Amino acid sequence: MSIAAKIHPRAFAIEFKDLATWSVAAQFVAEWNWPQEVIKPLGRILKRRSEAALETLSPETMVTLLTIRFDGSIEPREQIQIKGIKGRLFRVYPGDVIFSKIDVRNGAIGLARDDIDCMCVTSEFPVYSVNIDKVLPEYVKLLFRTTIFKKLLNSMISGASGRKRIQPSHLERVIVPIPPLRVQQKIVAYWSDAQSLISAIKRSIETIQNDSEKGLLKRIGLQIPPVIPRKGCFTINLSQNERWDTFFFRKDFISLDDQIRSANYTTLGDSLNFISRAWKPSDFPKGSFEYIEISSVTKNDGITHTRSVSVQEAPSRATTLVKAGDLIIATTRPYLGSFTIVGKKHDGFVCSSGFSLAESLKTEALDKEFILFFLKSEAGLRQLERRMSGGLYPAIVQSELEKILIPTPPLKVQKEVVAAYNNGLAEIQRLRIESKKISEEAGQQIEEMILGVSSVEDI
Template sequence: MEVSDGTLRYGSIHFDGSISRRPDTTTIQGTTYLARPQDVVFSRIDIRNGAIGVVPNEFGSLAFTNEYPIYDVNAVGRVIPDFVRLLCRTQVFRSQVEALVVGHSGRKRVSAEMFEDLPIPAPTIDDQRAIVERHMQHVSEAMCLRRKAADALAGAVDEITRLLDLKSPDVAPITKPFVIPSHRATRWSVFAATAVAQGISDELQSCYPVKPLGDPELSLVSYGIQKSPRNRPDKNGRPYLRVANVQDAYLDLREIKYIDVPDAQMDTYRLEPGDILFCEGNSAELVGRPALWGGEIEDCVHQNHVLRARLNQDALLPQYLMAFMQTAPSRGHFRRRAKKTTNLATINSSDVRELLVPIPPIAEQNHIADLWVSAQEEAAKLRAAASEAEKKAFTETEVLIAGG
């Protein structure tokens, strides 16, 4: 059914099979189509990635473009919507779908006609419900484990905030509505107003001395080597870290590229264990999140879009700095400083140098670092268990669907 009056919310389908509503301000050009609660909808481009879902009852009807075929499977009565969604997200089905994609790279699609021609098993309705219920038990277990992992990290951040006695509008923001005079609106900021309302300084406060990270006694902040046609890997090819390698508090070293760096420049650009790395650009939420270099690759350098803070470890421990940088004041510093475009937030070396950091005695830094490392280890174990539960959810589902 076509939709033309613009009164409906548009829907989005995600790779995990969930469906969400787009903001009510979203406008899409052209004809759209109506999907009612419990209708099955898939993305012609991303069904091979798992983008097929069922419209939730609580959303009411949603609108989709013709890139999203819509099916009322309840009308036939042979299969239930949740079983179709589950079946189409199994590896066996997705491998069949992958063979059907046509079109240019990056915009390959599966046509509705090809999708409809795929044969599917159809157990009894009772068996379908049992398979879905069993699958959701595993999924719920995985979600519970991931929540516990997030809670472990959040609890550690709360404890670090308490141990450092951090006071900042970032730590306890005002969440209720409040009023400002209209003549001050052009000079007003949430951060400054929150500080005034709470009666605290808008500078970071702690029970320990606070210093900027760029203080010469604490660290040296620098950019990496700029990539150009002149330094393509040759006789002095060196492994180097790109933005893609520096993730949210960890390094992704699965793909390492090379760049030519003469011996004379290696002392300038070579990474050393304990270096803290920052991406110059990231999402607004993740901008300023650090990763710790542990010497994983010998003679590794870094690109100019990756900033490096080399710490004086007699005064500031790397793992302690990593722990502090999970707190609200650190995250808030970079969010406020970042220059934002539509999809990217960027920081520069001055933003890194001017980050205010509490400097406890080394013994206390070690204690806080150990607290954070323990929380990370616990969270990693819980996430690994969650991944196993998710894997089991689909492997068991495939066996049940096959009648095993």
């Protein structure tokens, strides 16, 4: 038997007085390792708030609806008038506990922030005021996010598959540990300290990313200008008019273009051999291949995942066979920087037609990794942004991609820039691993403290 829960055998008996619902899963029993006087129903510390918005506000009042994410964070949506919403709205006040009936079991519970004006939610989001004389709102949030509590929630779900909900009345009857406030404060402080360390690491990563790129671009003679949109009327030489589009002539685009052209440069089309490499069913005798979608590639991590696809059911966009050493450039939403050089691990995979593929270099004066660094830098992304077209899914066509300007400093400088960039990436990876370790250890410690199997006094 686990310290966390009593696991029933295949056949078991429940006394009728203990039977809340006709569900085997609902008979899950949490075993909190606390003195009995600490174990109390949630209804003792949370009071349901059902204040209809129209009780205190007019239909014309602008209110802020809320989004609750699975990590417990709460984000405001755009403000809207009450009369523009179908159904009833309910008021939320700073410090209130809010959860999603459908997604609370996935972690969608949070505390209302104090920097959002006139918060409201629909009836799908129960709201509770917290009895701060007995419990800290932050402790409630940590409690709700423990593994054992999520199991309890899953034992209470009801409704059709895909729309299963936790009913507030069931939630309020759940028995949980409510230790003295000083103990709760220690648990919350431990979590806050861990989050402060993680936030400090995130700031360090951002500093490395920003300072490293700026320094390396400066070394090749480039300084990224601030975004400067055009206002009013302006004139250009007809010889400079590549397209009838005022956005194309944004001042920072022109400034960056002038900086690159003031030194040695070439174009992407003159630097790389772009090809189309179709695959054949015979390339995959096992009947399936690993597919690299645009969402599989990120600016900072390259190819993060792939999915196995049957040759017989291959998506229409799964068109291109990739080999180690290929440079693939996402042409849909290119400003996201989803570009990478294919490694040996992904040799022989298939990528989406949303990538442009370059097999090799046309010149020995350029390093392929330097080209990749430059394309993912702000200097490269600004040029891609300038030349893309389209509304909802902006993209860059091949002819425009090949017009991207690439500086050509001495090869020695290129290799030094790439080495420094890779060192920065290695440090970022180290910091991410450290952050993940702190997060996992803190989560485990919080779990054990709330279960009561780890002493709070020892932290």
